[in-house]
Amino acid sequence: MTGPRATPGAAARLRSAVERSAAQSGIVLDAAQSALLAEVAEAAELWERRADDAPVGVFVHGPAGRGKTRLAAEIFAAIDAPPGAKQRVHFHPFFQELQRRFGARMTARDAIESTVAELLDGARVFFFDELHVHDPGGASLLNRLVAELVARRIPTLLTSNYAPEGLLANPVFHHVVEPSVRLIREHFLVRTLDGGSDYRMVAPAARPERGFGSGRWIAFGARGDAASAARTAGLAPPEPHEPTTVLDGHRALRALAVRRSEATQGVGATAEVWFDFADLLEAPSIAEDYLELAAAFDRWVLVDVPPLSEASREARQRFVGLLDVLVHADAPLTVLARTDRAGLVDISDPPPDLFRTVSRLALLGEGAV
Missing domain, CATH: 3.40.50.300 (P-loop containing nucleotide triphosphate hydrolases)
Known part of the structure; x- marks a missing residue:
């Protein structure tokens, strides 16, 4: 052999x-x-x-x-x-x-x-x-x-x-x-392999400085808004002139913003993309799109994420696939959501593999406003 x-x-x-x-x-x-x-x-x-x-x-x-x-x-x-x-x-x-x-x-x-x-x-x-x-x-x-x-x-x-x-x-x-x-x-x-504990649910002694786990989950609630939540969290929400199209042809998707920074001493160049949940996941996007985007953008912000019970069945499954891709790429993800993580997945008909998404979202830092 x-x-x-x-x-x-x-x-x-x-x-x-x-x-x-x-x-x-x-x-x-x-x-x-x-x-x-x-x-x-x-x-x-x-x-x-x-x-x-x-x-x-x-x-x-x-x-x-x-x-x-x-x-x-x-x-x-x-x-x-x-x-x-x-x-x-x-x-x-x-x-x-x-x-x-x-x-x-x-x-x-x-x-x-x-x-x-x-x-x-x-x-x-x-x-x-x-x-x-x-x-x-x-x-x-x-x-x-x-x-x-x-x-x-x-x-x-x-x-x-x-x-x-x-x-x-x-x-x-x-x-x-x-x-x-x-x-x-x-x-x-x-x-x-089941030692009885989901280790992603255990808060680390210190938040990682890079990678997927360096991202945040920022819940602003049903009465808040994503832009105000972003500012409170120290982020600059997209300006009216920033929306743009990523990918080509029938795969084109609307991004709220694409921001690039040049390499400086000790810090590499970065490319950050902002997406509205609906623009990315209620659209007919596929895993191949997320793979290509994850290769192009090393930081992600997903805005106005609703409870999955309010999303279409297709968008729920796409959300699971997106998280799979971003974790594999180890790309930092910041989520601006209308709900906390428990509310996100409070759903009677969850998509396949949602349990894996729940575990992975636990890696993100808390940033409720």
């Missing part, structure tokens, strides 16, 4: 590297994380020895905020493999690439085949983060990916909020994803 280079005592070395890296970040692994690390380290040693009885990979699932991505990323970084032979993929960019290939007038089968082949050619370690499937198209792509991982025996880490049987849970379509479920159960270690 293909795999990373073999080294003596690989399991112990990997555990030590991950624990040391966590400690440098001020993190102490909980009991569940430590137990999972030990199991994955043993699997990694089998991979490095190219053992015939090695699992193809490890599928880690569990509730939001338990440290799945952080731990898997540390393990992935610690696995020894040649430069360029380690491939990490996040859910949304993966499907963006597939859509790009569809746009090149490929058949669905050809697009899936070429996407998977290009992704895996030369890969000796593979990490797919935040796997979730809610439609038959995504299930078909997952089937091809998992089948190819098993056929090539590429050491793989998969993380998800869902157990394999929970993927594409809709009973009308679940049969489409069953080939992946069978292969995962037959060829992967499937482990739950």
